[in-house]
Amino acid sequence: MSEHAHPVGYKQYLKTWFWLLVLTLLALGMGYAPLGAGLKAFLLVTVTLAKIVLIAMIFMHLQFEKLNLVMLTFAPLILAIILLAFTFPETRGSATHVLMLR
């Protein structure tokens, strides 16, 4: 990508800043709302993903990068989900873990 292909996007940065603050307040509201743990987790993950997509695409210029680089940045997220999938079953059903904590 040519480095000068896009003009300085101050207006876009200002808009992104505004939406990031709105999403932050939304997440804060969810933290206090009397929701079930599962629904709360789902909503918080959704808002968090929306925020990181905004930061990565606009602030970190991924919108102007090649698809190869954009795909590369998904690696940590995918690996984290795999790690979570492998470790989470361990937290269920075994009383020994709970005993170790006490």
Place this chain on the structure above:
Amino acid sequence: MDASIAEQQRILASDWGGGKSPFGTSWSKFMMWIFIISDALTFAGFLVAYGFMRSISPEWPDQTQVFDMRLITFMTFALISSSAVMACAVGAARAGDAKAAFKFLVLTIGGGIIFLGCQVYEWSHFIGEGATLTSNPWGVAQFAASFFLITGFHGFHVLSGVFILAVVAIRAAMGKYSADSVENAGLYWHFIDVVWVFVFAFFYLM
């Protein structure tokens, strides 16, 4: 013969044929991305470990009661704002406006220092209430341990970021800056913001 030359040129012109950069960036920007991706894996490990400890704990303190959420929200505001200003600094540097880039960089550093100041206050307050790495007054020992580990590791990244940005800003003031170096420092700074978005949601609110 002609066919094989044409074939060779076709391969070289493709993304992975060796004729051009598959990622279409300068080497320094690509290295910064590789660093960010590996650093993101470290934080992913921390956050998954935190989730693990939390789900095996019989109870977990209500974070909104333990921490001053007004302070945490203000810290988030400071970091997001400094990230937005950093994006403007990169834009100005790309446009060749060294003066504006310097101004934006100083504002970004200011945001980082405000964030760090709040964190110092938060940590000393938390320690003053009796929290240590191995115990705390709120029951689950892992609560304070994950707090110190995750926010400490993130705070150290912010501190490093402030130093990196200070070097870039001083070089910009001396007229020695390059748009690439401002952009690479900016990528790191935005990454710190991304990590904080995760910490804010999963550690303080969930």
